[in-house]
Amino acid sequence: MILGAQQGETAIGRWALGSPYCEGVVCQDCGDPAASTRLGDVVVCDRCCDVRIAEYTGLPRLPDPPPPFLVRGPDGRDHRLRFKIWRAPTGVEVQLDEMGLPVGEGYRFAVLGDHDADIEDLVARVRSLAEYEVGRLYLEPARHREGWVLRDDEVAGQLVWNDQAGDGRPYSVVIDGRTLSWQELGTALESYEGWRFRLVIEDSIEDVRRGADIIELPVGDDRLGPPGG
Numbered sequence: 001m002i003l004g005a006q007q008g009e010t011a012i013g014r015w016a017l018g019s020p021y022c023e024g025v026v027c028q029d030c031g032d033p034a035a036s037t038r039l040g041d042v043v044v045c046d047r048c049c050d051v052r053i054a055e056y057t058g059l060p061r062l063p064d065p066p067p068p069f070l071v072r073g074p075d076g077r078d079h080r081l082r083f084k085i086w087r088a089p090t091g092v093e094v095q096l097d098e099m100g101l102p103v104g105e106g107y108r109f110a111v112l113g114d115h116d117a118d119i120e121d122l123v124a125r126v127r128s129l130a131e132y133e134v135g136r137l138y139l140e141p142a143r144h145r146e147g148w149v150l151r152d153d154e155v156a157g158q159l160v161w162n163d164q165a166g167d168g169r170p171y172s173v174v175i176d177g178r179t180l181s182w183q184e185l186g187t188a189l190e191s192y193e194g195w196r197f198r199l200v201i202e203d204s205i206e207d208v209r210r211g212a213d214i215i216e217l218p219v220g221d222d223r224l225g226p227p228g229g
């Protein structure tokens, strides 16, 4: 069990999301050993989570995710990406996470659609987003030292929890699917002394909703208990 559940967890109202921040937990409903979704106080597998939410909200069950697929970057590295489809209070989210890496590392993409969105469309959108992003690199190896330099005058990535620091900060960054410390990012910028820069923070999820309906799902409601129980 990886004890990352609390630190990386994003609470949306009281309907919290889990995966993939906790892994290797047994599903409370079906015993699946790979449960990763935190729903209120329980950890369940994606399918059981969806069963609970569908029973509570009356919304249709979501389809099983497509199989993982491989994307090769321009540097020849292969990235195996795994789908996750789940219903958040704000809509249906289709995620892609890179497999075979520690929790929170590697590439990660997500698209958020309406509660009645065409799931195949969301799957196609997040897939093309992943292929586009994996297809462009921001860093290249430094020639005369260890570490990285910028290929061009732009860099983008994701801020992630820093396991090396007691309180997780300053965050590390994932750029080109690689985790760098804040220090390493700073070193990658060393040729730009005196230049101006602009730091823009963006949502981690591409929101493609037409509306913004939010479903209330109060934790502690009896109906959120095990199905049929």
Ligand SMILES: [Zn+2]
Binding pocket: 027, 028, 029, 030, 031, 032, 044, 045, 046, 047, 048, 049
């Ligand atoms: Zn389950």
